[in-house]
Amino acid sequence: MTDPKTIDPTTGFDRRAVLKGAAAAVGAAAGSGVVTGFPAIWAQNIKDVTLRQFGTGVSNLNAIADQVKKDLGFTLRMTALDSDSVTQRAVTQPDSYDIADIEYWIAKKVFPSGALQPMEVKKIKYYDQIVPIFTTGKLTPDSVVAQGTAPSTVGFVEGPGAKTFAKAPTEWMTLIPTIYNADTLGIRPDLVGRPITNWKDILDPKFKGKTSILNIPSIGIMDAAMICESAGILKYGDKGNMTEAEIDTTIATLIEAKKAGQFRAFWKTFDESVNLMTSGEVVIQSMWSPAVTAVRSKGVPCVYQPLAEGYRAWGGGLGIGKNVKGLVLDAAYEYINWYLSGWCGAYLNRQGYYSACLSTAKQHMSADEWGFWMEGKPAVSDILSPDGKVLEKAGAVRDGGSFEERMGKVACWNAVMDKDRYMVRKWNEFIAA
């Protein structure tokens, strides 16, 4: 269990005072800024600020924008895109956003392009309470950093303008972690007809024509690696950074399975995976946690099956665009601090994700909710989604158990490889084969 240092939300966070101080300081230093004229009333002007955020659908939720308006007074405008478009937009249109809500593996591509500015750790109020996965990389002092683009490896730089990542935590963070999760295979327990225990089960001829994996190369290759390693085909040095030979073998295995008709389809978006599962087109496939919830909420049984080899994890965070400054930058820090202050964390935890500051989120959740989502305890009463739908009946236990059981069994993180270009070419061969 991470140490839940309690903070008192009433005294711990006087936004107005912080903002006034910051605004005055910046105003004095910059003289002129985005808003011309009167530094003294910037604190009022922040209500007029619109923060433009874009990112993947997972965390671009209207409820968050509404709550920001209520708690902070300014407007958060969100755009949801798929992971590929997110990468593209982050790199090619740095002026089109203030806040980039991206995944850590995307950050590995985006940050060296100079599209984002690092954030000062000392302005991050809850830095000390961020789950250590994102700082030191170790969930508990004796855990091992998993393979792939672990968030801790791309979480820091030496200073503004740096394009390479720091090996250990520094005063400059690239992304403020927001949400993360451990992914595994989703199954239809009513249709698989046998216990599913390993990643290799997706290759079982019994499920011929009833399986799917996701067709986002950088994530799909990781699922493929988990499958190959599980099937004993290959032992990887680092699944997140394969050699060309490893890529060749992995893709060859996939092509062989594809030619044998093992796969029904490959999916690219959340909705596609939900539809494939709900309609019974597939019975075992790569899936994201909220997709499993979505299938279940349609009354179709679906299990996010924990597997012996562990999970493939991913994490996202908020970054600030390189040209954001002045009042907007203040608002951005304000927003990020709010993000970590609890309400948002609780909101995300209730959807089956994990939030970066567990201690603050806990204060916004009931003991029963906390027990179900985070501690793997049976639900005492019905578990509701943030919008009030019943997700689980009383007595249910979360697939995979507690936070430590799930995040402690991460085998690899979503990654960008050095041989990225080669991998993508081979992946295209797989799709074309």
Place this chain on the structure above:
Amino acid sequence: MTGRLAPYLQAAPLALILGAFLLLPLAAIVAVSFWDYDSVQIYPDFITLNYAETLGSWVTWKTYLNTLKFVAIVWAITTVVGFLVAYFLAFHVRSTTMQMVLFLICTVPFLTSNIIRMISWVPFLGRNGLLNTTLIELGIVPAPLEFLLFSEFAVVLAMAHLYVLFMVTPIFNSLMRIDRALIEAARDAGANGWQTLTNVVIPLAKPGIAIGSIFVVTLVLGDFVTVRFMSGGQSASVGLMIANEISLLQYPAAAANAVAVLVLVLLMVAAMLRIVDIRKEL
């Protein structure tokens, strides 16, 4: 003086629009296709590696072949269906009002979005979809037909459905212009129905068929959404390949591919124009 300037002024607006929105972007694509790139950025350069990698890979050739296969099948289906529909409208429906009403009915599905028309096939063709459920309940097949969805069959079906109107319209237009006296003359000269069709109607419909073919061929060559959704990501097309490259920020590779497919399209259109003089139609 103004007299000599006038034609240039008259042509200027179109020239400007074509220059700004067609030639300039095209020049940019050609230029970028020679640039270098890594996973995050592109670098101005002059290398032919993008072409070498694109044209030197069996994936590209296989994908092009696959795309051309789709082109051929979809073209054949839309031409036959399009011709039959247009023929019926032009020669079997007597009143002009009725012709127009029926023609408008043909276009009704096209008032909805392309994607919606395509996606609506998915629940229909699925393993537990309408068609399979019906077939099983009628006892026609013992198990669901798997090939109906997420297969090349599904891709071709959806494409034919999406693009057939592009064939119907120009052919209908051509057929309507045929002087009915020619058909009477053919009959008077002793031609039977089939001979009239092959010797009079089809030759005169050629420009319409050619225009329709240009639409269908270019649309299918450039398609990626239909291929992706209807094949369940299991099949590749040139458009999909380019889309994949763009999504991975490999702009130069995508540009090289785009140039290649552009050359292919131009060649095919040129070939069609060699066979049929569509200016007769215009």
